[in-house]
Amino acid sequence: MGLYARITPFANEPLTDFTQEHHRKAMEAAIAQVKTGFGRQYPLLIGSERIVTEDHIVSINPGNLDEVVGYVSKADVGLAEKAMQTALAAFESWRKTPARERAEYLLQAAKRMRERKHLFSAVMVLESGKNYAEADADTAEAIDFMEFYAREMMRLEGINETLPLTAVLGEVNKVNYIPLGVGVILPPWNFPNAICTGMTCAAIVTGNTVLLKPSSQSAIVAYHFAELMKEVGLPDGVLNFIPGSGAEIGDYLTSHPRTRFVSFTGSKEVGLHINALAAQTAEGQIWIKRVIAEMGGKDGIVVDETADLDAAAQAIVTSAFGYQGQKCSAGSRAFIVEAVYDQVVEKAAALTQKLEIGLPERNYRIGPVIDQSSYTRILRYIDIGKTEGKLIAGGGKAAGNGYYIEPTIFADVDGKARIMQEEIFGPVLAMGKAKDYKEAIALFNDTEYGLTGSFFSADEGRIAEALEEMHCGNLYINRKCTGALVGAHPFGGFNMSGTDSKAGGYDYLLLFTQAKALSRKL
Structure with a gap:
């Protein structure tokens, strides 16, 4: 049975009604479970390696400053370079992986996140200060992004085969949407599951490999997402988890000659800084870097x-x-x-x-x-x-x-x-x-x-x-x-609110691809 036959049409993940006692108790149990892991160390994930560093991010519960949620290893420039080389190597095989197979990883991850929805939400309650409804909506949106982008990738694959081009006598013509290369993913802390998951999955389902540098305020939520992708069998090196300083490794990777694109969500000031850095051509760089930036709002x-x-x-x-x-x-x-x-x-x-x-x-x-x-x-x-x-x-x-x-x-x-x-x-x-x-x-x-x-x-x-x-x-x-x-309100803004990328919309995945026109004379 083909993948198209196995999936159902996209529908938004339903939200949990916490006025019902069994839902409330399930969330309370998930919070208690997450608390049993307070103070643990979280490694970097580079290729097949789990790397613990001496320098780390201390994640504090913003609602109770006496609680340390965990210690997250920090990458330095050397480890960022290691991750870049790992992603470059993985790209050579991942870009050739069939689109339907790439989409299947997202669908499997969505299924497993749905099964442990309250655990993902509980981490956000404790690390990010979200109440039950806000955390639940965040996790639901993460599931939506994976489901939606999986289907969108298969739609694009179909367009590759059926896009109606102007007929030219004696020629066969088509357009393929192909991946860009290695991208740097810089998600925000305020939607630490949804936006992190959406930005990352859009990049990898289109055939790119990524360096995920989460916000320091919400790195543990991002770690759980990265682990989930490993759990469903995503090949080593496709997604590399490298928390660290924005001023150090963020700038280093944005300026790197082998970085093909930067996907950022955050403040106007940081977004403009990234855009300026990415516009500078580094020695050995042979492309114009693409910046996908969603910034602030008033x-x-x-x-x-x-x-x-x-x-x-x-x-x-x-x-x-x-x-x-x-x-x-x-x-x-x-x-x-x-x-x-x-x-x-x-x-x-x-x-x-x-x-x-x-x-x-x-x-x-x-x-x-x-x-x-x-x-x-x-x-x-x-x-x-x-x-x-x-x-x-x-x-x-x-x-x-x-x-x-x-x-x-x-x-x-x-x-x-x-x-x-x-x-x-x-x-x-x-x-x-x-x-x-x-x-x-x-x-x-x-x-x-x-x-x-x-x-x-x-x-x-x-x-x-x-x-x-x-x-x-x-x-x-x-x-x-x-x-x-997702799917109903493609999201992105004008002016200093960013590049209007329209996350969760029907043209978002195109931002992570390039169109290759193919023409053959008969």
Whole structure:
């Protein structure tokens, strides 16, 4: 039986309902199991070798600073070079592996991740400060990426055989999408399973080999993914796991003459730095490196006077404070038409004040921010906000032995204020007033970013205008601006939000390939 016959059509992985006691208890048991492994060492994975180094990353539970989740070995330049040579050697056979066989590895990995879904999620609860629902959605998205990209690779393989080209008398013509080479994968800490898995699997299923350098804040989650790929039999050297310093091995590999592409998700500043490094031609380099960069956002929600105000307020709060605002899609700005401005602000403040803060392992709605650096930076922005707007909720530190910050709202904020223009990446929302929906859209567009946005209205004419005029990669109508689903909402942004790669979309895999036109005279 062929692979096409064995797989089912793609459907998004269902989320777990933790209001049901058996699901909640299963997550609690998974958290307890992960805790039994606290303090263990995690090696590098280079080819068939597991390498433990003296220098390591210390992973601390951001919700309880007394807990060490684990110690992750760090690669230096020498080990990064070893990984590069290993990936180069593996590429020669992996690129010739049939597409259906490469896809099968992803499908098998998705199956096994689904079987131990709560264990992957539990690691994120403890290492990344996610509550049950946020962690569960992260793991579900990782499964979705593997399933979706496996099917997409087989679709591309079919296109290779059937792409309708202009007929030329006396010739047979076709196009093949072939892999690029060795790529460097640089995922973020905030979706440490989903985005890490998606970026890596897209590269390997298209026939490339990779060097995976995860974020230091979430390296243990990435290790479990890398181990899963080994478990399903992915050939040695196709995926090499090399945590380490971005300034050291990240820059070294980005500048390396044999690096063919860099896939990055993270901040604007780091993304621009990577783009600049990759643009420089190293000695011995014979190609232009491809950079796939998804960067920051200063996303917003626009509400006009015809909208369902309760739904709008709920969407504003959910978008702003889900995972403590630590999403590039987080709705950190809201522009409300003045006729209903006071009502929406009041509703948003009331909803925010009901949010409970505490340990993620106890499933509080609001947990800690990721680390000391983020904690300090966000509190500094809150101090700035107190000079730029009216504080109506939160405004400071929250109790707990971790990096806890109150969900904070500032009202009456000018569109040019720093907290309206700069990405904070924390639980801080700025709200501003507009004279009408047109001005609100103009305020929304007044940013260097362009990732996600939402427009709330009951007027079809205005909705049509918003769809045309609001400049962002993912625009939603009458719903929150977070929560893109693989296959349904291809994700990526405009301007300084990155290269608009549209992860989880039907042209994403093309970014990891090059098209080879083949013509034969009869």
